[in-house]
Amino acid sequence: METRPLGETGHDSTVMTFGTIALNWLEQEGANQMVELVLDHGVNHFDVAPTYGDAELKLGPKLRQYRDDIFLGCKTQERGYEGTKRKMEASLDRLGVDTIDLYQVHGLEYEEELDRITADDGALEAMREAKADGVIDHIGLTSHGNPQLILDAIDRIDDLETLMFPLNPVVAGKDDEDHDYQAVLDRANEEGIGTLVIKAFAKGPWPSTDDLPERDRPYANWYEPVDTPEETRERFDFAASQDVTTVVNSGDPKLVAMTLDAASRYEAMDEAAQRSLVESARHDDSPVPEQLHH
Amino acid sequence: MDVPRTVTAALADRPVDGATCLEAGAGVGKTTAGLLTDGADRVYAMTNDAEHARTVRERVGLDHPDRVAVVDADLVATPLDTNSVEIVTAHGLCNVLPPATLDDVLEELTRIAAPGCHLVVDDYEPLPEDAAMRDLFAVENAARELADGRPALTFYPAATLRRLLAGHGWEFDRERTLLDPVPWTANHVAAHANAARASARPLPDALGDPLLAEIDRLVAAIGEESTGTMYSLAFRLPG
Numbered sequence: 001m002e003t004r005p006l007g008e009t010g011h012d013s014t015v016m017t018f019g020t021i022a023l024n025w026l027e028q029e030g031a032n033q034m035v036e037l038v039l040d041h042g043v044n045h046f047d048v049a050p051t052y053g054d055a056e057l058k059l060g061p062k063l064r065q066y067r068d069d070i071f072l073g074c075k076t077q078e079r080g081y082e083g084t085k086r087k088m089e090a091s092l093d094r095l096g097v098d099t100i101d102l103y104q105v106h107g108l109e110y111e112e113e114l115d116r117i118t119a120d121d122g123a124l125e126a127m128r129e130a131k132a133d134g135v136i137d138h139i140g141l142t143s144h145g146n147p148q149l150i151l152d153a154i155d156r157i158d159d160l161e162t163l164m165f166p167l168n169p170v171v172a173g174k175d176d177e178d179h180d181y182q183a184v185l186d187r188a189n190e191e192g193i194g195t196l197v198i199k200a201f202a203k204g205p206w207p208s209t210d211d212l213p214e215r216d217r218p219y220a221n222w223y224e225p226v227d228t229p230e231e232t233r234e235r236f237d238f239a240a241s242q243d244v245t246t247v248v249n250s251g252d253p254k255l256v257a258m259t260l261d262a263a264s265r266y267e268a269m270d271e272a273a274q275r276s277l278v279e280s281a282r283h284d285d286s287p288v289p290e291q292l293h294h
Numbered sequence: 295m296d297v298p299r300t301v302t303a304a305l306a307d308r309p310v311d312g313a314t315c316l317e318a319g320a321g322v323g324k325t326t327a328g329l330l331t332d333g334a335d336r337v338y339a340m341t342n343d344a345e346h347a348r349t350v351r352e353r354v355g356l357d358h359p360d361r362v363a364v365v366d367a368d369l370v371a372t373p374l375d376t377n378s379v380e381i382v383t384a385h386g387l388c389n390v391l392p393p394a395t396l397d398d399v400l401e402e403l404t405r406i407a408a409p410g411c412h413l414v415v416d417d418y419e420p421l422p423e424d425a426a427m428r429d430l431f432a433v434e435n436a437a438r439e440l441a442d443g444r445p446a447l448t449f450y451p452a453a454t455l456r457r458l459l460a461g462h463g464w465e466f467d468r469e470r471t472l473l474d475p476v477p478w479t480a481n482h483v484a485a486h487a488n489a490a491r492a493s494a495r496p497l498p499d500a501l502g503d504p505l506l507a508e509i510d511r512l513v514a515a516i517g518e519e520s521t522g523t524m525y526s527l528a529f530r531l532p533g
Contacts, residue, residue, distance in 0.1 A: 175296040175331075272474035275299040276520065280477030282298065293321065293386035294300055294473060294524060 001042040004245045007194030009138045009161050011071050013045040016263035017246045022253040024053030025220050035062035041260040049075040056094040064096050075106035079116040084126035104140035147180045163188050166199035173282040200239035201225045201250040219252040236262035237269040238277050295353050300472045301328035304416050304526040310334050313380040319387035323350035340365040370398040374406040385416045392444045404462045410533030416526045420449040425521040427478045430512045437493035437505050452525045464529035473524035480518045487513045
């Protein structure tokens, strides 16, 4: 599988990152098999979080077996120094490893949170301390929040090494500032920050729970994912063609093999084909036909 | 309003900033929005469809009252002065112009173009023979021919428009592919089916009913289809 430099971390990540939330819905034996499958495809970057059910515990055995082959990303939703230290230790304990390669502030949404994590007793202080102690190697941030907030974070966190944010044809077709993740990508590339794409496979929101109760949803994603090999490959090729480092699979374990296949066969998508996908998504998004043409 | 990437790509290498522009066949104003985003000084959004004119005014004109003039006029006889426009766009226009009208429109666009004017023509190549959408367009055209004596859609190859515009004095600059394939979504299928039905319904039952039945069959059979290409041609009038 193709690899790309993860910003200036010195690590070359595979173009697909394994989002290990998928392990949460498997028994241990199935989780072990899935990690083997992912590694067989050559994926070298894994992402986990303590909020992904018991994914950390289920990743543990195979992570320990193949520790040298896996670049491990983990995250915390804590915003303060003490909480971050505690959660980092808990993750190390649950994963059963001594170090984490990339530790990320998880799910930044509000300006106040940015103030909090950058304060003297904030999350970043704990991360820097851990980095100095050799417990973590790199510091990152994830957000599906306002792109301007992420840009502010880039400005305010000098030692930020990676960013995880959404990018897909639906988002790319919207011009407003709330969807301008392209600006985030451009700035990250200027600053030498590695980029991880999430929601690449999001098709749209689920139907309302009146029409489709949560228990009847066919996938364990909080959005409706694309789920055919063709669509998955299109979405992967689109995302990986955006000058990003790596693309994270959608969270349902049933979709992982399809994404691995797409990533293994990745081909850069030309601009006319990219526009085709954006146009297609733009019209799908529109509740009424606006015009006969594109 | 979101500017489609097709428009952004078609305008990317044109000197829009500060220019006086005409969007010929304004539709809902997508290219007008793109021209404004790229810094056009003034945009004439021209259409002979009153509903489209109202939409452009509401979606784009209200935000830029000093820069947009929505002109409700026929493209074969516009109220614009000779040599008055620096950039002309025809985004998805030519395919709705019947062959008998196309040349008159191009002549009028050439009249109002200033020396050195840029012209951008974005349209669709004829669909591949095995495309299901081609059958729907055929029925749409059949119904419209029977109803009004003119086709609803004519897909001109890029090479045809290049030759035609060369005859009007335009120098070819470049061609680029905007969409490959073209995503004909369920919304597009529904919109074309509705246009075909509108032509078929007033026809005598013996003519209209088989067309309406075929439209229903095609809508169900097609669902959505990605096929064909959309191109962008750019020309320059000698200065």
